[in-house]
Amino acid sequence: MKPPYALTVSLIVLSFVLLCMGLMTGSLGWEWQLDWQDPIVQDIRLPRSVGAWLAGALLGLAGALSQGLFRNPLADPYLLGSASGASLGVAIALALGLWGAVESAQLSQAMQWWFRLGLTGMAFIGAWVAVLLTLLLARGVEQTLRLLLAGVVVGVVLGAVTSLVNLAFPQTLPAMQSFLLGNTSMLSDQACVLMAGVLVLCLCVSWWLSPLLDGLRLGESTAQSLGLRVAPLRVALLAVMGLATATAVAQTGLVAFVGLVAPHLVRSRVNGRTAPLLVLSALMGGVLLATADILARALWAPQELPVGVLTGVLGGGYLLWRLHSPPMKAMSS
């Protein structure tokens, strides 16, 4: 079976084209002249375009891992409660921030620490705590159904707590809404470096552990009989998935559908091993979110659309299209 070189190369080329387009899309819409010296291009558009691609790639990879680990084509990166955990983290950070702004003079040492951690750190920690909670509630990773149910429980409970925090501090609602929809406009250079590092790490580890995903396609017992130590490998891959998701979510909020759709777009073109699928899903995720980011800026300039609205509409549309095309049979079984 020939590896899908053509698809890989076209996705990489497309990524570069999108990056250039991202640099030329400003708050007033499309600009034909690109001035490299312009600080707006260097300090805002560049990290934003690169960051959107990286966050999308992390979500695409996490989505492919999730679908492989749970052997469910509708699994997504947020399955283990990381989304609700990150939301709660952000809600708490916003509430603390608000509180801190009012009473900054008397801020205790501990509070200052939380305050400095900021939105990104709190979202990251929240996502991780939620994943750990899910694993704890499921008492390990042996039973897929128990994991899924624990994920649902954690999602619902943390969601309720988040709503409570939001209600107690109604002033934080607009900022909260922006996080929930996903937002690529605040990405910094540091965020890009961080996401790039995490992406490379996650890609290497998941490629290395990918035989588990191959074996799991024949069921857990068969995977075990093929010499794969299912439980530890699964924990490791879940950790990779959690890290990729938490990193992306912390920087861009809850971008919808990218992690779910990206693996589907490439799956039909990949045969054989799962490893290439992981890389291609990451590339596709990057392309998707970079595209959505450009559209979010350009479509309605000078007004900017939240990028999550676009990925939601595009992703929903794609799934609807899949629903009415014959290969859906493979998805639903």
Place this chain on the structure above:
Amino acid sequence: MTPYAITTKDLQVKLGATAVVQGVSLSVPEGQWTCIVGPNGAGKSTLLMALAGLLPSTGELHFQGRPLAALPAKERARCLAWLGQQATGSDDLSVFDVVMLGRLPYQTAWSGASEQDHDCVNTWLNTLQLLHLKDRTLEQLSGGERQRVLLARALAVQAPVLLMDEPIANVDIPHQSDWLQTIRALTQQHTTVVSVLHDLNLALRADQVVLMDQGRIQIQAPPDSPLLHQALRDVFQQRMAVHQVAGQWVVLPL
């Protein structure tokens, strides 16, 4: 003395709190076909999984004289191929890819499939007459075809011991006959085959029959043993007769 591929002594397997297999002492002769039979719920599949090292068990379990638990996972996978009951795969997997998964114990994440792996997969696809289905996906196959593909997957491991749970439940008569030939060819090449079969007529073609009931082994004997026939009648509530027809032992329900 015949060397044994697998030996167990006082083997016990628990699923949850219940001991599904208990006090099993079994010797599987090398290069022969041993068939495990028994009523539903007798613990046949559980025993087979334990023999494959896929379930934790207590008591002694030796592979070629060494404790099975001492083998590293990858080496165990190369020595013991296991085909589960109603085994299945993702519907979008192609036949070729399924069989290639049998070569996983010989590959690493970075190496991928070697020339040798490709040859092996093609050989088994050819032997089981599946070459023309090679690019189809599993969902495009009939139940019997799927089962042959999964059998090819297990054979592609090329392990000295092959453990199969109901490998021909949905397979038509000509392919059952092919299956018997494949098993004979394997044992001639000194592969040890252990299968669980509910079809007693096929089971009585094996070299050794192991009869299980309520988690215990009632008897282990060659198919022409009168003691085995008696034990079969007892376990199946005297509702069957064993006759010899055209040199083969057959079971007739009464």
